[in-house]
Amino acid sequence: MTSKTKRAQYTLEFKLEAVRLVKSGQSMAVVSATLGIRAQTLHNWVKAEREGKLTGAGMKPVSPEQMELARLRAEVARLKMERDILKKAAAYFAKESV
Numbered sequence: 001m002t003s004k005t006k007r008a009q010y011t012l013e014f015k016l017e018a019v020r021l022v023k024s025g026q027s028m029a030v031v032s033a034t035l036g037i038r039a040q041t042l043h044n045w046v047k048a049e050r051e052g053k054l055t056g057a058g059m060k061p062v063s064p065e066q067m068e069l070a071r072l073r074a075e076v077a078r079l080k081m082e083r084d085i086l087k088k089a090a091a092y093f094a095k096e097s098v
Contacts, residue, residue: 028046
């Protein structure tokens with residue numbers, strides 16, 4: 001008995017937003033973790049977009065609220081990363097001045 005797993009399908013809008021986040025400077029690892037997709041999938045979307053071949057599934061479109069939520073999650077992840085870097089830098093310079 002074999003069970004076939006159903007592949008996730010994403011709309012073009014969702015894919016374009018994910019690609020936009022990567023192009024805005026966020027790492028693929030952060031964007032893929034934030035959006036809940038595999039890093040390889042995101043890499044394929046970026047490559048397809050660059051080649052003009054990115055297409056979306058014929059599913060129900062992602063709502064503006066879902067797009068905003070994905071954008072905000074990515075922004076929160078970026079801000080947490082920046083905060084952690086600043087914490088480490090502050091600790092380093094505090095230790096150095098003693």
